Amino acid sequence: MxxxxxxxxxxxxxxxxxxxxxxxxxxxxxxxxxxxxxxxxxxxxxxxxxxxxxxxxxxxxxxxxxxxxxxxxxxxxxxxxxxxxxxxxxxxxxxxxxxxxxxxxxxxxxxxxxxxxxIENAVSLELPETENDFYQSAVAFGAFQNMLKDFPASELYETIPNFHNTPLRFKSFIEAAELNPMNRAKNALPEIEFIKARKSFCSTLEESRKNGDLPLKVTHNDTKLNNVMLDKDTREPVCVIDLDTVMPGYSVNDFGDSIRFGASTAAEDEKDLSKVHFDINLYNTYAKGFLFGCGGTLTESERRLLPVGAKMMTLECGMRFLTDYLLGDTYFKTAYPEHNLVRCRTQLKLVSEMEKHESEMLAAVL
CATH class of the missing domain: 3.30.200.20 (Phosphorylase Kinase; domain 1)
Structure with a gap:
């Protein structure tokens, strides 16, 4: 000693x-x-x-x-x-x-x-090598929810306040667009209008919370594929990692962030938007695995709001990228001046395609 x-x-x-x-x-x-x-x-x-x-x-x-x-x-x-x-x-x-x-x-x-x-004999993937990899990550994050279903979320600290408070994110976005300190708004007029047109949607989950349709739970809040360790041989889930953002939250946000990241056909910063699509088949695969992992712990209202969570997390992320672009790239790391604007455009493209698949997305979780 x-x-x-x-x-x-x-x-x-x-x-x-x-x-x-x-x-x-x-x-x-x-x-x-x-x-x-x-x-x-x-x-x-x-x-x-x-x-x-x-x-x-x-x-x-x-x-x-x-x-x-x-x-x-x-x-x-x-x-x-x-x-x-x-x-x-x-x-x-x-x-x-x-x-x-x-x-x-x-x-x-x-x-x-x-x-x-x-964690030996396990791999962390940046992108799924097979559809089963994506499915197994869904099982892992669903099981994470299931195992923590009785843990009192109120006992955890909210380490990043208002992390997924979309109405507050919208307010910050509007302020950035009006302030326009870098004179960049002129480069993003269609994107600004796209987000403004969805102002009422931004409050959907917050209203559901107020109505008692979204129970507060322990959530991961960074549900990317690379935060699940998969067995090298069987490719079954071994461990959910990167627990820095574990705090009180909503299951639909964890589900939605996975879809935002994993059901896209292109990288988050793909410049060619013709390559960016929302893959409904990957969505269905993830939904099946997530529900299996959750083991019946989701309420009916939570299940109905899973597609909303997917669209909300994607819109919120696009909003954050655009806000950062308008303010001069002060939060996200960038490789070139338009990087955050490019990222924003991929997210908004995904949102627009999700809106065309809303009935299919809902059917997959009921």
Whole structure:
């Protein structure tokens, strides 16, 4: 313990990932610590111990998560709850304790470091290689909802306030369009009008919440395919990862964000809109898997609102891209000046096609 305290007294701002890895209770000392993955939020490292066991070390991005301690408290509560209810091959993230017994380390700069057991014999995909990959991710996120159905969502912190408050996002969009600080609105007039025309729709889920049709639940809030680990051999789900945004929310938003990302025929920043389409077959595949994973835990009103969630999350994302474009690209990383506008256009194209498939989308979830 004395040695541990001496380490903590080091000038932590000069400590690198290798130094920090030594503070955790790994099986043996680390022999290798290397940057890992392609995430843009947290700093992630793969730690290999002398025994060969591997771990994931992360420094939480305090600029994105203003209260990282609350993020960690949410993760601790949810993973401990899940671990007591897991069955079959499904796992949950396992935090590695520090040598002093704590779950995470706060350095002298106030930045938080954590370590997880590495999930072996599993893959994380950026895009589905088969339709079954998309189906299995749906099963995983549905099962995540199912296992947490009795967890009191009110016990979790809202780590990103108003994250999916679409009426508030619309208000911010209107303010950005009127302020027009970069004089870019002239480049996006059709997109601005498209979103304005859907003002009333933006309040649909909020009104459903007020009417009692949307129960507050524990939600993931970043339900992309790459946040599910699939078994390398069977391609069945092993673990839902990236729990930083786990907080109180609505099932329809988790469903909708998956559809926004996964039922498109093109990349989020595809410039050629003729390549961008909403794939109703992929939607049906995901809906089937999600409902199976949920195991009957969704209410009838939630099921009816799943298609609304898909359209809402897609419109909201397009709105956020356009707002950022109008304000000078202050939030999303961009590779060129029109990048956020291009992203916005793909999302609005998907919204327009979803509107043509509304009856089919509803039929798939009833």
């Amino acid at each position: 004395l040695q541990y305290k001496k380490i903590l007294k080091l000038r932590v701002n000069k400590m690198n990932a290798f130094d920090v890895s030594g503070l955790f209770s790994t099986q043996t000392d680390a022999v290798s610590v290397k940057p890992y993955g392609n995430g843009h939020i947290n700093s992630t490292f793969l730690v290999t111990a002398q025994s060969g066991k591997r771990y994931i070390l992360q420094k939480v991005n305090g600029r994105v998560f203003k209260n990282p301690e609350q993020v960690m408290q949410n993760i601790i509560k949810v993973t401990e709850y899940l671990r007591s209810r897991l069955s079959g091959a499904m796992k949950t993230l396992t935090l590695v304790e520090l040598k002093n017994g704590k779950k995470y380390f706060t350095d002298e700069n106030g930045e938080i470091w954590r370590m997880y057991d590495f």
